[in-house]
Amino acid sequence: MIRKKAYENRKVVMIGIIILTGMVFTIRLFYIQLINDKYLLSAANNVLRYMTQYPARGMVFDRNRKLMVYNETAYDLMVTPRLVHKIDTLEFCHLIGITRDEFKKKMIRARNYSSYRASVFEEQISKENYGYIEEKLFKFPGFYVQQRTLRKYPSPIAGHILGYIGEVSPPEIEANPYYKQGDYIGKSGLEKSYEEVIRGKKGLKIKMVDVFNREKGNYMEGKYDTVAIPGNDLYITIDAELQAYGELLMQNKRGSIVAIEPSTGEILAMISSPTYDPNLLIGRVRSKNYNMLSTDTLKPLFNRALLAQYPPGSTFKLVDALVGLQEEVLTPETRYSCGGVGATPIKCSHNHYSPLSLVEAIEQSCNPYFWNVFRTIIDNRKYRSTTESYINWRELVMSFNLGKTFNTDMPVEKSGNVPDPAYYDKYFGKNSWRSMTIRSLSIGQGELLVTPLQLANVTAIIANRGFYYVPHLVRAIGIEGRIEVKNWERKNTRVSSKFFYPVIDGMSRVFDAGHGTARYYRNDSIQMCGKTGTVQNPHGKDHSIFLAFAPKDNPKIAISVIVENAGFGSTYAAPIATLMINKYILREFEKPWFEEKILNTNLISPN
């Protein structure tokens, strides 16, 4: 009992050490739990996975509610190489249906892209395999399946109009923070111009995962999740049947057809040939096919209807006549004589009786007649100088939306060209050019350039007797079950309505009169109005152009057809325009003699 007391105060040392330890722990806990917030962030990084929910892209329907574009779900197998750890390679290869060598190759490719970020391991697994693979995937850390939507086209038409989608490029991501690496975006056509309407809105799901990256449910019962909002559907103005027929007629030819409903400005068909099957630019085959199409010398990706610019040729005589009438230097009764193929300063394409009235001149497409019309406009004493009268002429011409873009719902569009006076000042010297100097404008040559869309619109203006609606491709947008109709602007030309009647009379004679340039293609059941054009092409055979609308009263369709290197307008463009009008107005019609001839014509590689 004596020894017991000997070292009793040593208990103080012991208690001291214990309390000290407790205090050290408290300070340490205070630091890591209350002061340093680094651990809080690391905890979130460990557990939370932010999963983007991709919305379904809007579908596209034609004017008769026929489905043109829809979505199909595809499943990509993704891999994050860093997370791949101790997997049974043999079992995995068996599951996916690949060989060991392929596995190694794919892993190397993924690792070369990034060890830390996910990339596609196997593209587009079939729906049946998806279910099977998904079930077993937990055994293979580092792999997961990502849903994607692919665009599908029930019929292989209208590639240029619809456009295609592809992965966003770095500049696109930079321009709009909505997009993240791997997202899809419209790259051309309606997919591009209506991107924001049809893409919908991405959602976000926050999932928790365990240390093996296995899903463990929603974070906070999904309190912070957002739902993906599906894209809106597009109801477009295209008549799929007419579009398909137009593409058929234009096969093996270079050129373009644009058809417009004059009373609304709705584009019924827009064909650029050669074209391509939109199904070629989908999913895993897209980049390969894109390279093939973009290096094709026939430029199938080039949308001629909006981007090709041609001199309007004789079709411009209609505008000459309308401007002349408006400027009151021309009346329907005005007659000019023609010296035929030997005429000066502009020769006629053929010999005919002379002199001709306005309607006869349109019917026969007499060059000297319209040179005289153009001369009287430019040399009008009303104006103090050639420049002043030219500026007035140009304004009248441009009121037909020539030489400028429509700024409508197409992502690309060329403006064409109506030269401004400064151009001639520069070319010939100030005040040293006269009507004679620029006479080729009177027959739609020279510096004048138009696009097929602009030509179709000029036709629509004539059909409407003086006004037009901005030509467009989308009539309505389906928003959550409602269909919201888009309103498009009506514009007037500077030519009074009354002056259109004689011009239209002349255009109907193109089909109906004995000397009409399209008289072979007349149809007894539809009264059609048209105008041929032949565009001199310095690089080869002339381009064939035809403008037409029908019926003469209460027109339903206005159309422009350009066939490159086809010779006279009456040879190819006129019959194609006629067939299109028949198809649209009659739907079913007795096939005229020239349909088969057109279908069998190959102007690209004739043999």
Next chain:
Amino acid sequence: MKSRTNIGKNIDWWLVTIYLAMVLIGWISIYAAVYDEDHKSILDLSQNYGKQLVWIITSFVLAMMILLTDTKFFSAFAFPIYILMLFMLVAVLIFGKEIGGSRSWFPIGQFSLQPSEFAKFATNLAVAKYLSSLNMDLKKLKSVLRSALILVIPSLLIFLQNDTGSALVYSSFIFVLYREGLPGEVLIIIFVSIVLFILALLVKPVWVIAGLVLLTVVLVYLSRRNIRNMAILVLILIISSAYVEGVSYGFRHLLEPHQQSRINVLLGKDTNLQGAGYNVHQSLIAIGSGGFTGKGFLNGTQTKFNFVPAQSTDFIFCTVGEEWGFIGSIAVISLFVALLIRLIILSERQRSQFSRIYGYGVVSILFFHFMVNIAMTLGLFPVIGIPLPFLSYGGSSLWAFTILLFIFIKLDSYRLNVL
């Protein structure tokens, strides 16, 4: 015997209450660590918390049995129990099952028993028995060496099982020896050795030795009138230099790479979070993300989704830290501090030397576990796998700690009967 009919009498209810609180907190944390929607029943024996419930109930039975045992039994059978336990430690080396790299388990049905856990209270009994013998004086080298032998044998056997953490536990008996008269200089020498040990690993041994030489020169100058002191200082310099060099050599040539990297992580020389630093890093994330009040019961994401390794055994404190935050962590630490201080107070009031020494043994063992385990989860100590007493999952450790504690409670309840 009176106590056989009334076991509740004279029992220290503070200790019992703290014990029950810890066991309960432990079970709740294990439940939270492995909880998922599929296994909701608390008695699901396929889950750790279900098994732990069985261990807890059987521990209570063990505690009752100890309280019903005659006090004299423990001192009379101290050595036989110790010898029996040494046999078990040898047997497990031969017949045992290897789990997690340590050959320290006896498989019994679907459970496993770990003799090294039980060796602790057995050794404590033997130490208490030996130190309380009449001709004991810890100022004599012979006594120190004999008591050291009692500690070294089980420690070595456990070390051979490749369970370094449990082997190191026996070093904690230094506190018992200190209390019983081991010269205070020994504690200082041990403290200095630990500092030199860490320095030897942290910087190049040459620099440590250079520092020691400088220190010695200063001290020699100060004691220049005393030749004897100067000689002692030079001797100390030579010994400590050899020690530093030896530690450094041993670290590089005797430790296995995984042990080296664990120590490097702690010393801040290894920051590879995927390698050995992973455990500690994840442990800190779990505790650190708990904040002041924690994420709430069953809402701990780091522990529940297995980011923290060994979260229901060695890293159980992470679950407490994550789900109950600073408040819960402080509560657990306070419980341990209270338990240890209460044990010291009670030990000091024992009339029997055996009971007092045994009590200090309990303090030493529990303190070592508490300090090393929490320091490890807080990134203050290398990851050496030892459980947190009463909280960690595991039948052997819960049983062994229960026996360890309740023998003392029994001894204490009987203190007035000892003359």
